[in-house]
Amino acid sequence: MAKNTGRGSRQGAVTGRSQVKGATGTWIKRDTSTGRFLEAKKTGGSFKGIRTEK
Known part of the structure; x- marks a missing residue:
């Protein structure tokens, strides 16, 4: 499981x-x-820590 570092x-x-x-x-x-x-993400960029499908 992923954890947020605060940074x-x-x-x-x-x-x-x-x-x-x-x-x-x-x-x-x-x-x-x-x-x-x-x-769906409204702001620019991808989701952090989530793998990308091709």
Whole structure:
């Protein structure tokens, strides 16, 4: 499980999640076991500590 360090970074990886870039250019978080889309990021950049799908 990932832990926030308080310095703007995350120690370790978030398990059970992945992210993919959507058609509109936003990053979308997915649950790897069910394949459901959980949330889309409104601000720029990707989610921290979550692996990226190709």
